[in-house]
Amino acid sequence: TQLLEQSPQFLSIQEGENLTVYCNSSSVFSxxxxxxxxxxxxPVLLVTVVTGGEVxxxxxxxxQFGDARKDSSLHITAxxxxxxxxxxxxxxxRLTFGEGTQLTVNP
Amino acid sequence: DTAVSQTPKYLVTQMGNDKSIKCEQNLGHDTMYWYKQDSKKFLKIMFSYNNKELIINETVPNRFSPKSPDKAHLNLHINSLELGDSAVYFCASSKIQGWPLSDGYTFGSGTRLTVV
Structure with missing residues (x-):
């Protein structure tokens, strides 16, 4: 069992679509x-979320960082x-990464 | 350019050989790391090191050893290479481990190790 579980593992969409990927855990993170x-x-850092509920x-x-600081989501528009x-x-x-979401956006 | 640089980019070697991967950062960071990325793209910590403390992932075989001649360098030595060691190895650095919270890793471009 991974400390950080990401879903979906793979995502293939068309240009212009919206998508959300998730990062979940049973542990609380600072x-x-x-x-x-x-x-x-x-890997290149995109963002750090620190406060529960932060967007x-x-x-x-x-x-977004979950209110309980156990999960996070990434939403991409268009x-x-x-x-x-x-x-x-x-x-x-925790020196830990999730398993990753491989996103492919097709033109 | 400020960066984390690691060499070589590609390394092909035979089983049983000993090899080293070099890593240098000019960011003035205090902590350096080695991560292994497997064929499923999963990044797993191998070592975390600053000038005071070495944290070893207990699952890493003792054939792997980090060597830090100074704060800007953390090299990875691998003895008696095995087929299962084939992977991409990433060096990274950051400010003081875990602080500030907003700070992240800066990664090198990776070394693809292939053991044949």
Whole structure:
């Protein structure tokens, strides 16, 4: 059993669609982070959520931290092919990553 | 450019060999890490190291050892390589482990190790 469970594992959508990926745990976290990894590169930090219920926006990406600080979600509006990549949630304090969601946005 | 750089990018070697992967960061970070990413893209911590403390994931075989000549470098030595060691190895750095909460890892581009 992983500390951070992500769903779905794979997601293939058409350009312009909306999507949400989830990061869930039974543990409470002081913060959670989201990264995006592209082929041949290391993960790149997108955002850190710290406060329960917090919502952060990064252009078309909206990140939410659950009220109980056990889960987080990433919502992408009007997905574009450039959003294609592996999305990872992580707890830096626990040195743990989720299993990732591989997103493919088709033109 | 400020970054985490690791070399080599690709490493193909035979079973039983000993190899090293080098990592350097010029970000002034205090903590460095090695992660292993398997074929299913799962990132698993191997080591976390600052100038005071080495945290070892107990599941990592003792054939793997980190070596840090100074705060900016954390190299990974692997002895007696096995087929199952094939993976992508990522070096990363951050400010003080776990603090500030808003801070994240900066990763290198990875080293794809293939053991044949």
């Amino acid at each position: 913060s959670l982070q989201w990264y995006r990894q592209e082929p041949g590169e290391g 952060k926006k990064l252009k078309r990406l909206t990140f 997905a574009q092919p450039g959003d294609t990549g592996l999305y990872l949630c992580a707890s830096r304090s």
